[in-house]
Amino acid sequence: MSTKDIKRIAVLTSGGDSSGMNPAIRAFARAAMLKGAEVFAIREGYNGLVNDSILPLNWGSVAGIISRGGTIIGTARSAEFRTREGRKKAAFNLIKNKINNLLVIGGDGSLTGANLLRSEWCSLLGELVNDGKISPDCLENYSTLSIAGIVGSIDNDMCGTDLTVGADTATRRILEAIDSILSTAVSHQRSFVIEVMGRNCGWLALVSGVATGADYILIPESPPEKGWEQHMADNLEKGRLSGRRCSLVIVSEGAIDSDGKPITSSYVRQFLEDKGHDARITILGHVQRGGTPTFLDRYIATIMGVESANYFYDTKEAQKEPVLIGMSGTDVIRSPLMECVKKTQSIATLIKEKRFNEVVDCRGGMFKEFHEIFRACSNLYRRKVEPNGLNIVILHSGGPSPGMNPCVRAFTRLGIDRGYTMYGCFNGFGGLALGEIQQLNWMTVNGWSVMGGAELGTNRSVPNDSNIDAIMANLEKLKIDAILMFGGFNGYLGIAKLYEYREKYPRLKKISIIGAPGTIANNVPGTNISIGADTSLNNTLDALDKIKQSAVASRRLFVVEVMGAHCGYLAAMSSLASGAERSYIMEKGVTLESLTKDLKMFVERFKREHRIGLIIKSESASPTYTTHFIYSLFKEEGKHLFDVRESILGHLQQGGSPSAIDRIFSTRLMNHYFEFLEKDLKENNHLQMSGCIGFIDGGVHFTPMPEMIEEMSDKYRRPRSQWWMDLVDISQNISVFPLDDPSIFNPPNLNDLGRPKSHEISSPTSYSQKSFDPNVNPQFTL
Secondary structure (H helix, E strand, O other): OOHHHOOEEEEEEOOOOOOOHHHHHHHHHHHHHHOOOEEEEEOOHHHHHHOOOEEEOOHHHHOOOOOOOOOOOOOOOOOHHHOHHHHHHHHHHHHHOOOOEEEEEEOHHHHHHHHHHHHOHHHHHHHHHHOOOOOOHHHHHOOOOEEEEEEEOOOOOOOOOOOOEOHHHHHHHHHHHHHHHHHHHHHHOOEEEEEEOOOOOOHHHHHHHHHHOOOEEEOOOOOOOOOHHHHHHHHHHHHHHHOOOOEEEEEEOOOEOOOOOEOOHHHHHHHHHHOOOOEEEEEOHHHHOOOOOOHHHHHHHHHHHHHHHHHHHOHHHHOOOOEEEEEEOOEEEEEEHHHHHHHHHHHHHHHHOOOHHHHHHHOOHHHHHHHHHHHHHOOOOOOOOOOOOOEEEEEOOOOOOOOHHHHHHHHHHHHHHOOOEEEEEOOHHHHHHHOOEEEEOOOOOOOHHHOOOOOOOOOOOOOOOOOHHHHHHHHHHOOEEEEEEEEOHHHHHHHHHHHHOOOOOHHHHHOEEEEEEEOOOOOOOOOOOOEOHHHHHHHHHHHHHHHHHHHHOOOEEEEEEEOOOOOOHHHHHHHHHHOOOEEEOOOOOOOHHHHHHHHHHHHHHHHOOOOEEEEEEEOOOOOOOOHHHHHHHHHHHOOOOOEEEEEEOHHHHOOOOOOHHHHHHHHHHHHHHHHHHHHHHHHHOOOOOEEEEEEEOOEEEEEEHHHHHHHEEOOOOEEOOOOOOHHHHHHHHHHOOOOOOHHHOOOOOEOOOOOEOOOOOOOOOOOOOOOOOHHHOOOOOO
């Protein structure tokens, strides 16, 4: 490739920071380098563009930043860039550095600024030619400024993407705070008013309300009606009378009433105190912005960063209108940038004009759905329908999964709201045979939204010839019309077996039998993601981040085993989100040849003064090449360069309080479950649908039982096709620089961290550190 053909691409972060910006920078820079680009960082946002604070990046420049919050290249808002003269300086600095491709990570204001620079590009270059600052050839050589945008915002306030980078981490910070507050609130029977960020968007308040079981939320998109204060106080009092020991009100910082007047958290607290409540206020503030990114933010930032690099190499696309790189479900998508920006900015106008129904619609389907779910589950706006005489039972099967309790809470309250009689079955199908079934009422599940584990219990028993008669007797006794199994692969085998018994027991033909995904392994059919996997991955990343810190101090390679049985999802995704050099999964196979190749790779890395290596192995990746075998092999062969440790994370991956995603998505899944039931009831006059429900292409879909059974691999206990397999290679490619292409990282006299090479290392135990790694310092920026 000639020098003229090499693309030069710059990245900047602008506006408010958000956790996940660093993983996006890392993925974009490395993916672009692998395509042959020269990548530059613009420091301090548009200020750096105006002041020519532009520096080249190499492979090592973005090493070690995937777990850091904030942005390593700094961010700022620039008043000068808002002027044409400022943008003229920005254009000159880009041309001076031979750059005409720009990735902007920021909010709608930052993305609007990028589009404005692009729209003025030709005229700005013409002025620079007239001023004698650039040559006329630049008008031809740099005729177009290609722009791509990634939304970095904790508010999740941008159209064109399901989630913005940083929103999930901010929600996690809120839930951590509220979960801690709830224990003291319960002890003292207090009411707490929590103020969260959000300006003109109430996403954080809304999903926090759903995820914590809050009693009342105040958001700008849906102002309360006149007299809301008394309605709020009355609702909190009803909750106390029904047995709740605490009350929780979440206020978005941009909350307003129906007249457009701001509602402050201090006003809410004062009103409650005047009504006799022992009220306290907590303003969470900037703690929501910071901290280590969650798994989800690392994941979406990484694949959006890679897609941004791909966009600049789609020549025809890059010369068209700027694009927004966003998410739809688990997939990365491209949308016209300014269409998304204009639709987003129109929401502020709608709020000002008090067209609030349109505001909620503009926020998207998920926002509207969660808003309706909250109103029902918080007992604020019930349907007030008569009982419909239909009985539904929920049970768990398989291993425990975080998210089971929030699921049962949503199942119970949404079902009661629709007129069903709800039952909970203890201990899976075994409990169903023994008649361990209890009716669930509204307060049975109070507080379950924040609880890990499974209050109903779970086991791995399935219907069989020895217990099917007892199961049928209990179904007849309670006149059950629908069975919902929320669990793992064993549960799916169980409902498939129950479905087979329909010929022998015709009563089953008039009972709906549905499976819903509740397993950390994400190894069930009919869904892209399972409830519990997100919590498990966050637990895994917390452990891996600590392991990496311990390894840095002593030149170590860690071989870490994660759960997942025969499904490599946890290993693959934790590798992608932690920056591990290798992941070993059964789907890809582990051979002696691949182990030998990887051993040579690690030897070369540690020769270049790498201080850490990380391998993630799925627990059943290979019956021969076990975790201990791999540890022993690498320890023996690498003993002169690096030490090796093995770590089996075990059941910490199944425990803990459910993550925000697992809480709200389990609730969303139950909402769709009842919509499917009501459609089935309308079409057949009784419940009979059988199969499974899950998340596909950003929505919730139903898969009929025959298709579900066909999709299951009984031998490997996983779906026959898995959407995430291509991510394994992407993860590996951006984690290990190609040694056969030295131009990607550094000149020969530098190591891959950009530092002078020191003497040859003869033993990891005698290694003495002679330089600092600034990237791991949370106060360091490039």
